[in-house]
């Protein structure tokens with residue numbers, strides 16, 4: 001392992017993270033497989049940023065915060081939808097529209 005940024009190859013200051021390792025001397029990540037910088041282009045400022053870092057070191061924007069809904073979230077959604085349908089007046093035209101949508 002050798003830091004792609006500063007050339008540090010001291011195992012005591014390099015932290016193995018599986019697919020990458022982190023250099024505590026320069027706070028830089030390197031890809032284990034390629035030995036290259038582990039960088040992506042920041043969608044906010046367009047500069048190269050640390051892929052695994054929580055925030056962009058340049059603009060401070062966070063990426064990857066859109067956590068996909070869990071099974072519980074879907075269950076909760078189903079519950080409230082069922083409740084909603086049960087409380088609907090059958091004569092309400094929107095109820096039938098909703099039902100038709102669900103059939104498709």
Ligand SMILES: [Zn+2]
Pocket residue numbers: 003004005006007008023024025026027028
């Ligand atoms: Zn380094």
Ligand SMILES: [Zn+2]
Pocket residue numbers: 042043044045046047049056057058059060061
């Ligand atoms: Zn940025």
